[in-house]
Amino acid sequence: MPPIVFIVPLFLMLQALKLRNSHFALILIYTAFSLPFAVWMLRSFFEELPVELEEAAWIDGASRLQTFLYILLPLIAPGLAATAVFTALLAWGEFLFALLLGGPDTTTLPVYLAGFVGERTVEWGEIMSSAVLSIIPPMILFMLVQRNLIKGLTLGAIKG
16 A cells, blocks of 8 residues: 555544654654565565474574574574665655654655755755765665675575
């Protein structure tokens, strides 16, 4: 469903809870919309892991938590990297919720960039320089995880 469908109920709910124009509200909304995608994406990575790895760790005396932390988590690190990049970019470029549910105290970068478009003028220099600066954090994120990103994108693919 398109996100615009959820605006009115979210607006009314946040207004009633007095959470409108707060960072907590935007974090909650971004998490609520990113979590299903992240779970769906990570599910395929966990399905690729053989059950025998878990069973071998249990036979060796590891608990379920130790098995998860020391055996499974390192094996799906590429998938975690890919999922983190996709969910971070989803929140980084989100405009609609930040514009309509945020306010002057919670202005995000896309809303800030839209502020350079006036009724009669467009401040191209400011838009372009801010847009170039807004690209830096995602580029740093990609550089940090680029090794695992391609591996993570292809690791959980369905084999045909």
